[in-house]
């Protein structure tokens with residue numbers, strides 16, 4: 001018997017991508033898809049690419065429509081999942097793709113989000129290296145509540161954590177500049193996301209330490225061993241529908257060799273199926289990760305500037321959210337971690 005799944009927020013981009021991955025998963029069956037303004041419509045009319053799920057209709061998002069499933073995936077705007085999740089039985093595996101259960105600090109929640117704080121759940125980034133030894137996947141085995149990371153957070157965390165854990169970069173002077181596609185902002189209509197505003201232009205937003213993903217990144221880097229990390233984080237919206245290219249820099253710990261830097265990243269991810277460090281001198285493009293559950297990265301030492309530079313590419317909708325959710329639920333259920341997840345991308 002396959003595990004039964006309900007996906008809330010199924011009319012959105014993240015929910016749609018969860019459905020795409022789940023439709024090919026051998027151990028899971030999507031039984032229910034819910035929406036808000038699109039409730040009452042056929043799923044196929046909202047997501048015409050999801051042909052194998054054509055029999056599903058979108059129903060209202062309530063605790064009762066989500067009841068009776070083994071797994072519930074919440075792909076809702078932040079603030080909408082906390083109260084709903086609290087109504088679901090403890091033995092149901094619930095994954096929240098929004099921010100409601102990611103932050104361990106209520107003060108950070110108040111400062112960057114506001115509204116009621118619902119507490120932190122097990123954090124769904126399996127490859128996050130912990131200070132000393134261990135990885136985040138250890139915290140996911142058997143979990144019944146999982147907070148899936150933010151998409152930018154995934155790229156920045158995976159790119160910087162190995163250097164923090166190995167002690168080869170200084171955690172107090174980190175920078176992150178990200179090129180991001182507009183699907184990361186969801187499907188609802190916003191003027192700045194119109195093609196006429198986006199095409200032929202690159203638009204910075206949330207500049208100057210105000211982006212909501214900053215406290216989550218710092219929380220993760222602390223898990224990797226940073227005592228007082230700080231990061232200057234600047235995202236730039238660019239005209240590609242999906243993808244994040246994160247260019248990260250950090251001050252090199254004096255006396256560290258280029259070989260020790262490279263070893264820190266290669267050792268951290270040598271046994272990982274989805275996180276790949278490219279050969280020396282190679283750097284990823286977002287197109288290389290399109291449609292795949294991969295995080296691809298290149299690492300360089302800029303000796304003149306005394307900085308390490310890491311370039312990370314992910315697909316925001318796969319490794320950045322839906323893929324991370326499926327990977328985490330596989331671990332939670334004791335399934336093969338890679339089930340239903342694409343290693344290969346779509347090109348060109």
Ligand SMILES: NC(=O)c1ccc[n+]([C@@H]2O[C@H](COP(=O)([O-])OP(=O)(O)OC[C@H]3O[C@@H](n4cnc5c(N)ncnc54)[C@H](OP(=O)(O)O)[C@@H]3O)[C@@H](O)[C@H]2O)c1
Nearest residue numbers: 009011012013014035036037038075076098184186187321
């Ligand atoms: N997009 C990404 O790359 C990405 C990456 C990581 C995490 N996430 C997170 O995933 C969540 C969903 O993002 P998204 O990009 O899929 O957004 P989206 O495309 O705007 O979809 C939002 C979904 O939530 C539903 N919804 C809206 N308001 C609601 C409410 N008050 N109550 C219940 N349902 C409501 C919408 O239903 P209707 O359309 O029917 O109104 C839609 O199904 C967000 O928390 C986001 O931060 C997204």
